[in-house]
Amino acid sequence: xxxxxxxxxxxxxxxxxxxxxxxxxxxxxxxxxxxxxxxxxxxxxxxxxxxxxxxxxxxxxxxxxxxxxxxxxxxxxxxxxxxxxxxxxxxxxxxxxxxxxxxxxxxxxxxxxxxxxxxxxxxxxxxxxxxxxxxxxxxxxxxxx
Amino acid sequence: xxxxxxxxxxxxxxxxxxxxxxxxxxxxxxxxxxxxxxxxxxxxxxxxxxxxxxxxxxxxxxxxxxxxxxxxxxxxxxxxxxxxxxxxxxxxxxxxxxxxxxxxxxxxxxxxxxxxxxxxxxxxxxxxxxxxxxxxxxxxxxxxxxxxxxxxxxxxxxxxxxxxxxxxxxxxxxxxxxxxxxxxxxxxxxxxxxxxxxxxxxxxxxxxxxxxxxxxxxxxxxxxxxxxxxxxxxxxxxxxxxxxxxxxxxxxxxxxxxxxxxxxxxxxxxxxxxxxxxxxxxxxxxxxxxxxxxxxxxxxxxxxxxxxxxxxxxxxxxxxxxxxxxxxxxxxxxxxxxxxxxxxxxxxxxxxxxxxxxxxxxxxxxxxxxxxxxxxxxxxxxxxxxxxxxxxxxxxxxxxxxxxxxxxxxxxxxxxxxxxxxxxxxxxxxxxxxxxxxxxxxxxxxxxxxxxxxxxxxxxxxxxxxxxxxxxxxxxxxxxxxxxxxxxxxxxxxxxxxx
Numbered sequence: 001x002x003x004x005x006x007x008x009x010x011x012x013x014x015x016x017x018x019x020x021x022x023x024x025x026x027x028x029x030x031x032x033x034x035x036x037x038x039x040x041x042x043x044x045x046x047x048x049x050x051x052x053x054x055x056x057x058x059x060x061x062x063x064x065x066x067x068x069x070x071x072x073x074x075x076x077x078x079x080x081x082x083x084x085x086x087x088x089x090x091x092x093x094x095x096x097x098x099x100x101x102x103x104x105x106x107x108x109x110x111x112x113x114x115x116x117x118x119x120x121x122x123x124x125x126x127x128x129x130x131x132x133x134x135x136x137x138x139x140x141x142x143x144x145x
Numbered sequence: 146x147x148x149x150x151x152x153x154x155x156x157x158x159x160x161x162x163x164x165x166x167x168x169x170x171x172x173x174x175x176x177x178x179x180x181x182x183x184x185x186x187x188x189x190x191x192x193x194x195x196x197x198x199x200x201x202x203x204x205x206x207x208x209x210x211x212x213x214x215x216x217x218x219x220x221x222x223x224x225x226x227x228x229x230x231x232x233x234x235x236x237x238x239x240x241x242x243x244x245x246x247x248x249x250x251x252x253x254x255x256x257x258x259x260x261x262x263x264x265x266x267x268x269x270x271x272x273x274x275x276x277x278x279x280x281x282x283x284x285x286x287x288x289x290x291x292x293x294x295x296x297x298x299x300x301x302x303x304x305x306x307x308x309x310x311x312x313x314x315x316x317x318x319x320x321x322x323x324x325x326x327x328x329x330x331x332x333x334x335x336x337x338x339x340x341x342x343x344x345x346x347x348x349x350x351x352x353x354x355x356x357x358x359x360x361x362x363x364x365x366x367x368x369x370x371x372x373x374x375x376x377x378x379x380x381x382x383x384x385x386x387x388x389x390x391x392x393x394x395x396x397x398x399x400x401x402x403x404x405x406x407x408x409x410x411x412x413x414x415x416x417x418x419x420x421x422x423x424x425x426x427x428x429x430x431x432x433x434x435x436x437x438x439x440x441x442x443x444x445x446x447x448x449x450x451x452x453x454x455x456x457x458x459x460x461x462x463x464x465x466x467x468x469x470x471x472x473x474x475x476x477x478x479x480x481x482x483x484x485x486x487x488x489x490x491x492x493x494x495x496x497x498x499x500x501x502x503x504x505x506x507x508x509x510x511x512x513x514x515x516x517x518x519x520x521x522x523x524x525x526x527x528x529x530x531x532x533x534x535x536x537x538x539x540x541x542x543x544x545x546x547x548x549x550x551x552x553x554x555x556x557x558x559x560x561x562x563x564x565x566x567x568x569x570x571x572x573x574x575x576x577x578x579x580x581x582x583x584x585x586x587x588x589x590x591x592x593x594x595x596x597x598x599x600x601x602x603x604x605x606x607x608x609x610x611x612x613x614x615x616x617x618x619x620x621x622x623x624x625x626x627x628x629x630x631x632x633x634x635x636x637x638x639x640x641x642x643x644x
Contacts, residue, residue, distance in 0.1 A: 007310075010574040014316040021323055024338060034604030038335040041592040042326055049319040056312050069573040075365040078541055079565045082361065085545045086558035094546075101545060102538040108368045109534040119535055123542050135196065137550050 004065030011057025018050035074108050081105035093143040095124045152274060155501030159509055164207050167200065168506050171208035172513045175215020180525045181536060182223050183367045184360070185232025187472035187579070189216035191355035192540075194480060195547040202484040203499045207506040209480055210460075213473055214510050217416065217456050218262060218518060221449055222525050225254045234416035234452045237424045241437060241444030248440050252522075256384035257394055257442060258449040259518050265402040265450035266511035269457035272406050274504050276458075277493070281465040284490035289597035290608050294618035296591050299468050301622040302412030303583055305629050313576040321584025322591065324349070331589070332596060344556040351479030353548060353557045354585055357564020358571075358578040359472065360544050364537050365569040384519050386442075394446035397427050401447040405454030415459045415471040416452035423451035457507055464500060465490055468587070472579040475586045 002008050021042060028039030081104035088097040099120040106116040124141070131137045158164065171193075178189040193212050197205035217234070224235040225242035238258070245254040287295070304314040327338045328348030339345040386394070404426065405419040427447045428437045437444050460477075462468045467488030469475040481488050486496065493500045518525075548557045568578050602608035610616050 006575050007313075010313055010316070010571075010576055013570075013574065014320065017320055017323075021338070024340075028335065028337060032604060033599050033606060036332075036592075036596045036599060038330040038333045038337055041595060042323055042337065045319050045322050049316065049323070052312060052316045052319060056316065059312065066575060071570075071573060072369045075368045075569060076566075078364045078368065078537065079361060079562050079569075081538075081541060082545060082558060082562040082565065085542075086555040086562070089549065089555050089558070098542050098545075101542055105538040105541050106534065109537070111534075115535060116538070119538060123539060127542075127546065131546060131550070135199075137546075138553065139546070139549070 002061050003063055004060045005068030006060070006066040008057050008060030009068055011053045011055070011060055013053070014049055014056060015053030018046045018053055021046035021049070077108040078105045091143060093141055094127065094139050095141045096143070098123050098127065148274060151497070151501050152505065154498060155505035158203060158498045158502030159207060159505035164204050164502070164506065165509070167204050167208040168211045168510050169513055171211025172215040172510050172517060175212035176219040176518065176525065177528070179216030179219025180222050180528055181540065182227060182229040182533065183363050184540065185220060185363070186213055186216040187232065187355060187476065188359035188363055190473055190476045191352055191359055192544055192547055194352050194476060195550045197480065198483065202486055203502050205484060206477070206480065206499065206503055209477060210503060210506060211510045214456065214514055217453065218259070218514050219525070221258050222255060223529065225258065225445070226251055226526065227529055234420050237420045237448045238445060240424070241441050244438065244440035245442070245445065250440065252383040253386050253390065253442070254445045255522055256519065257386050257390070257446050259515050261394065261398045261401065261446045261450035262453035263511050263515045264398050265405055265454035266457050267508060268402045269406045269409065269454035270504060270508045273458055273461055273507070277461050277465050280461060281490040281493045284466050287614065289594040289601065290612050290615045291618070293591060293594040293598055294609050294615040295466065296468060296587055296594070298618040298622040299412035299462070299470065300583060300587065301625050303470060303580060305625045309577050310575060311629055314580045317571065317576050317580040318584040321581040322588040325585040325588025326592065331593070344554065349560060350551065350557065351476060351586055353561050354564050355472070355476055355582055356544055356548060357561040358568035358581060360540070361561060361565025362568025362572060362578065364541060365565060366572055367533070367537065384522065390442055394442055397443040397447035398450045400426060401450035402454045405451030406458050409455030409458030410461050412462065412468070412470045416455045419455035420448035420452040423447040460507070463488065464492060464503070469583060472582050475582045478586055
């Protein structure tokens with residue numbers, strides 16, 4: 001039985017990362033200690049990462065600790081909102097992208113339509129005043145303008 | 146009188162109208178964002194860093210330093226008033242600060258925290274001015290082998306002195322080191338780990354990474370905690386402590402300053418370790434330790450003084466060795482590089498006005514904080530009454546604008562979101578993001594120094610042990626690592642970090 005799901009999972013993740021680096025960096029020439037090439041340092045670190053990952057996952061099996069954490073779907077909403085912002089920035093302009101960002105992320109915590117709408121309008125005005133007029137950043141509030 | 150002349154130069158740099166103004170803006174914005182619950186100094190710096198790009202190097206660093214102190218202080222305000230520490234370094238302040246607020250003495254707690262911070266900051270600034278030139282002159286003799294060993298020592302120190310699992314922190318450092326290598330290798334011009342993305346040719350920007358693993362993942366974490374915390378926001382009044390209270394905190398503040406000043410210089414020490422140690426010591430030597438945790442004023446004064454003193458002296462390794470010891474310092478280092486300054490012992494001789502200007506501005510910034518915070522406290526309190534469901538979408542929007550204000554590149558937005566996801570998963574798995582960022586920023590530097598050291602020694606790896614200064618760093622690192630594995634130290638470490 002696994003005594004600490006959290007440690008075990010963290011260890012597996014490090015191990016996977018180390019293996020991933022070793023595989024994707026396989027074609028990078030390593031060189032010698034005297035003349036290190038681009039693959040030397042990454043593979044050194046990747047092997048160490050595998051080692052740490054292996055020790056940590058074994059530790060997770062034999063010593064008691066925190067269980068596997070619960071991941072909340074709701075916590076993904078801010079990140080989804082950020083991705084949506086990135087996707088919409090060109091086609092919908094900053095104003096549209098910010099509005100969608102606020103609406104999606106607002107679902108994360110007691111969503112109220114009017115609040116989200118008011119916040120969007122407030123943010124667009126604020127961005128226009130501070131970032132566009134004040135700081136002079138080259139941002140496009142509306143698409144194609 | 147060298148020091149005197151240097152300080153005069155520093156103050157004349159820092160006290161120009163535009164530098165004073167940006168210092169003021171920095172301190173104010175830093176406090177404004179830092180006050181927001183769940184946003185620590187590192188996340189604040191990442192959010193506001195893009196705003197400083199257009200400024201001249203010295204001005205932008207002065208503003209960033211101001212943001213850093215402001216965020217630090219804003220975090221304490223939130224810790225005291227709503228029991229929500231922004232970053233681990235103000236966690237200990239919640240213990241007695243929040244209790245004081247519940248007893249209606251929140252104003253005094255804030256006042257003492259501001260005055261103590263100024264006191265600690267002043268002494269620490271003098272220490273920086275005295276000690277930094279000495280360290281820089283020592284560091285001038287360092288070769289690549291010494292630097293490589295120093296970075297090992299710094300990273301191990303950061304792991305050992307920080308809270309949490311050591312093994313996980315080492316994993317995070319290694320993970321960060323590789324992530325820092327993404328892009329074009331300076332030596333061979335070869336592309337590494339770019340996976341066909343043109344946008345990764347120049348590597349990833351430290352601001353994007355920090356925005357993801359600090360700001361985005363903190364917001365994601367905050368949504369995890371479903372239950373609303375008790376918010377106790379009465380009217381804050383009576384900021385000024387009585388004469389009796391001042392006498393009571395004088396000794397704790399002095400001890401806090403000494404502890405903070407010393408621990409701030411150590412890798413990984415910084416504000417976090419300083420505030421915890423100061424609190425633990427006060428509790429140990431108190432006549433009635435039972436008062437602690439129930440609104441003891443010393444329990445606010447000592448850690449607040451210590452963490453500000455440490456925040457100040459943590460600039461020493463950054464400015465003299467070019468080695469960051471905390472997440473916030475890693476971002477400062479990133480900002481220096483973006484401004485075209487190569488960090489290291491030469492900063493002091495090459496750009497003395499920047500170096501001394503920054504030191505002088507530390508003191509000015511602390512003074513501004515004191516003047517700014519006491520009258521404006523009412524405004525910060527109002528900000529705390531804004532519900533989180535309105536705050537976090539706005540914070541997200543500002544972060545996104547920060548990300549595109551670089552060069553209007555949406556790739557940075559997606560990259561930030563990816564690091565947000567990574568940060569969230571790692572924090573859930575009990576891995577702290579700070580070692581990752583330290584590794585990220587030190588990755589290319591470590592590789593470079595390892596390469597050069599081995600070229601010079603003709604591939605002989607024993608060079609790290611045969612050069613005396615390098616050997617000392619390696620031994621120190623090994624000693625630290627062995628000492629924490631010992632069960633007795635492990636138990637004490639647990640005790641220290643549980644407050």
